[in-house]
Amino acid sequence: MKFSSALSLVAGLVAISEAAPSTSVVESRALPLVQSNQLRRVLLRSELLKKGQILEDFAYSWSGRNRLIGTIGHNKTVNYLYDTLVATGYYDVAFQKFLISTPINETFTVGNSSYETVAMAFSEAGKVTAPIVKVANLGCDAADFPDLTGKIALISRGSCTFVIKASFAEAAGALGTVIYNNVSPGVIAGSGEGDFGPVLSITLTDGQALVAKLATGATVIGTMNVDIDSITTYNVIAETKGGDHNNVLMLGAHTDSVEAGPGINDNGSGSIGILEVALQLTKFSVNNAVRFGWWSGEEEGLLGATYYVENLSAAESAKIRLYMNFDMIASPNFVYQIYDGDGSSFGTSGAPGSAELEHLWEAYFPTEAGLAFDSTAFDGRSDYGPFLDAGIPAGGLTSGADEVKTPEQQAIFGGTAGIILDPNYHTAQDTLKNLNVGVWVQMTKGIAHAVATYARSWEGFPTRVTKRDASVSTVYKPTRKGGLWIS
Ligand SMILES: [Zn+2]
Numbered sequence: 001m002k003f004s005s006a007l008s009l010v011a012g013l014v015a016i017s018e019a020a021p022s023t024s025v026v027e028s029r030a031l032p033l034v035q036s037n038q039l040r041r042v043l044l045r046s047e048l049l050k051k052g053q054i055l056e057d058f059a060y061s062w063s064g065r066n067r068l069i070g071t072i073g074h075n076k077t078v079n080y081l082y083d084t085l086v087a088t089g090y091y092d093v094a095f096q097k098f099l100i101s102t103p104i105n106e107t108f109t110v111g112n113s114s115y116e117t118v119a120m121a122f123s124e125a126g127k128v129t130a131p132i133v134k135v136a137n138l139g140c141d142a143a144d145f146p147d148l149t150g151k152i153a154l155i156s157r158g159s160c161t162f163v164i165k166a167s168f169a170e171a172a173g174a175l176g177t178v179i180y181n182n183v184s185p186g187v188i189a190g191s192g193e194g195d196f197g198p199v200l201s202i203t204l205t206d207g208q209a210l211v212a213k214l215a216t217g218a219t220v221i222g223t224m225n226v227d228i229d230s231i232t233t234y235n236v237i238a239e240t241k242g243g244d245h246n247n248v249l250m251l252g253a254h255t256d257s258v259e260a261g262p263g264i265n266d267n268g269s270g271s272i273g274i275l276e277v278a279l280q281l282t283k284f285s286v287n288n289a290v291r292f293g294w295w296s297g298e299e300e301g302l303l304g305a306t307y308y309v310e311n312l313s314a315a316e317s318a319k320i321r322l323y324m325n326f327d328m329i330a331s332p333n334f335v336y337q338i339y340d341g342d343g344s345s346f347g348t349s350g351a352p353g354s355a356e357l358e359h360l361w362e363a364y365f366p367t368e369a370g371l372a373f374d375s376t377a378f379d380g381r382s383d384y385g386p387f388l389d390a391g392i393p394a395g396g397l398t399s400g401a402d403e404v405k406t407p408e409q410q411a412i413f414g415g416t417a418g419i420i421l422d423p424n425y426h427t428a429q430d431t432l433k434n435l436n437v438g439v440w441v442q443m444t445k446g447i448a449h450a451v452a453t454y455a456r457s458w459e460g461f462p463t464r465v466t467k468r469d470a471s472v473s474t475v476y477k478p479t480r481k482g483g484l485w486i487s
Helices: 002-019 023-030 036-041 045-059 072-088 162-171 204-215 264-281 303-310 314-318 354-369 385-389 407-413 437-456
Strands: 091-110 126-134 152-156 176-180 199-202 221-240 244-254 288-295 320-326 337-339 374-376 394-398
Touching: 036 264, 036 437, 045 072, 045 264, 045 437, 072 091, 072 221, 072 264, 072 288, 091 199, 091 303, 126 176, 126 204, 152 162, 152 204, 162 176, 162 199, 176 204, 176 221, 199 204, 221 303, 244 264, 244 303, 244 437, 264 288, 264 320, 264 437, 288 303, 288 437, 303 385, 314 320, 320 385, 320 437, 337 354, 354 394, 354 437, 374 407, 394 437
Parallel strands: 126 152, 152 176, 176 199, 244 288, 244 320, 320 394, 337 374
Antiparallel strands: 091 221, 126 221, 221 288, 337 394
């Protein structure tokens, strides 16, 4: 059935080219229809490495040594993607610009000591100098909080969200909240929404030292400072000129890193993986249009993907048959993970089609690639979240972030049980050297398989069930409220 519609499409192009000769029509007619094994065959490990190095060089081209949104490292990344895609002539390419407000220049000092700190994405601006008070337990219950009027709350990470902890602290009268990590090393920035004054994170070691000091009955005065700045940043969107634009396959990856490092596994690997598929796809024709999204602001709370989805009209949203996400696909202590789109392992399923995508890869990995796979929770922790919320079928592949490898996974995939899947997750060591390049190649081939399959045909794939605009994205909101996004 699809085959005959493909024939009629070609016939239509012939007729147009006879009526008005055009090089682009002649060229596109000459391209073979994309086929999984052919697309996979032209993907090269050397190209992934070369492009990964380019991103690392962008990070190291400035003193921050990262590709954080709003920095030269990130802007070079999006410019590179844009220019590379435009040069193919195969895609319509656009920047999607948006503004986000984000904490900057955060500091936490006690006496003369300046602490390593990072502001939660939802932190408000402000400067607070006040006595520090330790909150009981994990600060997940109002009963854990004494009267904190005029005080700074000190709370351990764990059990409930940073937003919940900060909201209880604020309700108890705290002027600001400091949350210390419950694992080493480092500080952790969480996303969310709320008006709770300055909210900072410090390390486990620093937190425990403060707790010990407070336990002696000493008064400890801390000073918190957070400034807020507006940052302009960009998504990059590229869509094949060819194919059916009413039945679009979409895939994406985030382009930004955290402040700590260059972000080459997270998520240079996904950004370059889909770029390489996009570049090799230009050797073929497609029946269905393929749209690529490179998202900004993922690390600050899925901001770019959320902005994109929330700015789709209902009619445009309905044209997206499927969204596929690739975030961290070269983890050193990897597991080949497929999002649990049918909910069989973790209980949360996506819109009709999410299960079919999962099953496509579950068939592909053992048979075509000869690889074991595992499923991973479909919890919206990356850029597919806003698509799921909008009722768009979704899924993806990931080789893992900060999940601890189980002994069962070690038995199947090798590596080291008891440590996280990317031990350099969100650190300065997330460099090209951090990557398992073999995994990167295999995951990129997995991307190519799905792209080739659905670019050829949606046969056997559920038709889109559309949601009303009003129900779009109720969960994934910008991390700060009050005019966060100005388009
Ligand atoms: Zn990521």
